[in-house]
Amino acid sequence: xxTENLPVTALLQYFEKIFPLNNQEREEIAKNFTERSVKxxxxxxxxxxxCKHFTxxxxxxxxxxxxxxxxxxxxxxFAVENDxxxxxxxxxxxxxxxxxxxAMEHSVVLQIKHDDLLxxxxxxxxxxxxxxxxxERKYIELQNRMLQNISLTxxxxxxxxxxxxxxxxxxxxxxxxxxxxxxxxxxxxxxKKEIAHK
Amino acid sequence: xxTENLPVTALLQYFEKIFPLNNQEREEIAKNFTERSVKxxxxxxxxxxxCKHFTxxxxxxxxxxxxxxxxxxxxxxFAVENDxxxxxxxxxxxxxxxxxxxAMEHSVVLQIKHDDLLxxxxxxxxxxxxxxxxxERKYIELQNRMLQNISLTxxxxxxxxxxxxxxxxxxxxxxxxxxxxxxxxxxxxxxKKEIAHK
DNA sequence: CGTCTATTTGAATGTACTCAAAAGCGGTGG
DNA sequence: CCACCGCTTTTGAGTACATTCAAATAGACG
Numbered sequence: 463x464x465t466e467n468l469p470v471t472a473l474l475q476y477f478e479k480i481f482p483l484n485n486q487e488r489e490e491i492a493k494n495f496t497e498r499s500v501k502x503x504x505x506x507x508x509x510x511x512x513c514k515h516f517t518x519x520x521x522x523x524x525x526x527x528x529x530x531x532x533x534x535x536x537x538x539x540f541a542v543e544n545d546x547x548x549x550x551x552x553x554x555x556x557x558x559x560x561x562x563x564x565a566m567e568h569s570v571v572l573q574i575k576h577d578d579l580l581x582x583x584x585x586x587x588x589x590x591x592x593x594x595x596x597x598e599r600k601y602i603e604l605q606n607r608m609l610q611n612i613s614l615t616x617x618x619x620x621x622x623x624x625x626x627x628x629x630x631x632x633x634x635x636x637x638x639x640x641x642x643x644x645x646x647x648x649x650x651x652x653x654k655k656e657i658a659h660k
Numbered sequence: 661x662x663t664e665n666l667p668v669t670a671l672l673q674y675f676e677k678i679f680p681l682n683n684q685e686r687e688e689i690a691k692n693f694t695e696r697s698v699k700x701x702x703x704x705x706x707x708x709x710x711c712k713h714f715t716x717x718x719x720x721x722x723x724x725x726x727x728x729x730x731x732x733x734x735x736x737x738f739a740v741e742n743d744x745x746x747x748x749x750x751x752x753x754x755x756x757x758x759x760x761x762x763a764m765e766h767s768v769v770l771q772i773k774h775d776d777l778l779x780x781x782x783x784x785x786x787x788x789x790x791x792x793x794x795x796e797r798k799y800i801e802l803q804n805r806m807l808q809n810i811s812l813t814x815x816x817x818x819x820x821x822x823x824x825x826x827x828x829x830x831x832x833x834x835x836x837x838x839x840x841x842x843x844x845x846x847x848x849x850x851x852k853k854e855i856a857h858k
Numbered sequence: 859c860g861t862c863t864a865t866t867t868g869a870a871t872g873t874a875c876t877c878a879a880a881a882g883c884g885g886t887g888g
Numbered sequence: 889c890c891a892c893c894g895c896t897t898t899t900g901a902g903t904a905c906a907t908t909c910a911a912a913t914a915g916a917c918g
Contacts, residue, residue, distance in 0.1 A: 528807060536811040538803060551800045587785045594792035601799045602749045604806060605736060609726060611809045612842030613734040615905070635864065644810030649906055651866050813873070833896065847874055849898050 469497050469520040495572040500565040507563040513552035515573035522569020537642040616645045617653050667695050667718040693770040698763040705761040711750035713771040720767020724759050735840040814843045815851050
């Protein structure tokens with residue numbers, strides 16, 4: 463079936479893994495999510511803009527980061543295929559964002575507009591539930607990352623990262639992983655070296 | 661009105677701030693949440709137990725922490741009045757928990773059992789929504805904390821912590837805050853000293 | 859092949875930790 | 889009221905972890 467390859471199919475399959483959908487719900491998803499192709503280095507959100515979309519990654523890879531007073535970037539999160547990326551804070555409060563969301567590869571996303579999502583929440587019980595579950599899972603992940611950050615050394619944090627995200631580890635430049643782990647690229651290089659000859 | 665002082669009133673008011681409740685929903689809350697008094701140092705969850713309750717803090721203060729291989733405790737989160745504390749991962753997956761949740765003061769909580777909450781989700785659209793919103797807010801907070809951890813020095817992290825949680829800063833022993841910030845109590849003491857004479 | 863960017867190296871510095879010991883600070887009992 | 893206990897906080901010296909800055913190498917791509 464050629465429909466297998468449509469971007470929206472990936473999203474439908476994603477939802478079906480949480481809860482089965484009926485035809486009406488499938489149609490609503492197809493109707494409310496807009497496909498968009500994003501070139502490498504293009505931003506789907508910039509600081510001071512209001513985050514107007516909830517974004518599902520069909521293909522490619524994004525990073526969300528903040529830029530500090532010294533101009534340094536700090537990666538808050540990556541998102542690859544079948545993951546969501548959005549500045550929740552700006553999205554729901556309709557306030558200017560503090561973050562950037564940038565494509566690290568040529569990517570394809572499906573986006574739903576704020577107002578349309580709120581409408582879905584109202585019309586279909588299931589979307590409140592699905593998005594509750596999505597955020598709960600992301601919260602658990604983030605809490606685990608937090609734990610590692612307060613309890614482990616950079617060396618071990620890096621080992622855990624590549625163990626948990628083997629695909630990301632070779633897909634992303636090391637400097638980006640360093641930023642995510644909260645260390646400098648130079649130090650990551652030394653960490654790698656130390657791990658290598660053991 | 662004497663009902664003003666009932667623990668469940670605090671919870672009803674909490675929900676009303678998110679969405680107005682009707683009488684039926686108020687009754688369901690009163691029926692499904694159980695009041696419980698917890699003594700200082702008592703645990704409402706221990707490692708290897710399955711987290712069976714979602715807990716709302718009416719009065720008092722809790723910490724959630726893990727114990728590492730070296731026997732050190734690392735605080736993942738505090739919860740005071742009008743906050744929630746639960747090991748989401750263990751709660752939804754019904755798997756043994758990795759964390760402890762301990763009362764730091766004599767406390768009063770309202771707890772809902774896993775199965776009862778799932779039933780509420782099914783029967784009342786609004787609970788899916790309320791808990792979606794609760795988790796979204798906690799996710800945003802946690803993401804901000806994460807950002808600080810990967811981008812700021814302990815010194816600044818501590819200053820931000822007392823600025824953001826002035827009540828907690830004098831309610832908790834410094835050693836507990838140190839554990840939350842991911843530093844040793846000794847180093848926190850030095851940080852305080854440095855901040856003091858400026 | 860040259861250009862651009864990412865990675866690696868090294869030396870010097872700063873940030874945070876360990877361990878051990880001293881000082882402060884409620885209680886509690888005499 | 890004081891002496892003592894247990895606990896938290898503070899101090900200090902030595903060490904480990906991580907950063908900065910500058911320069912050298914290595915990879916990717918046109």
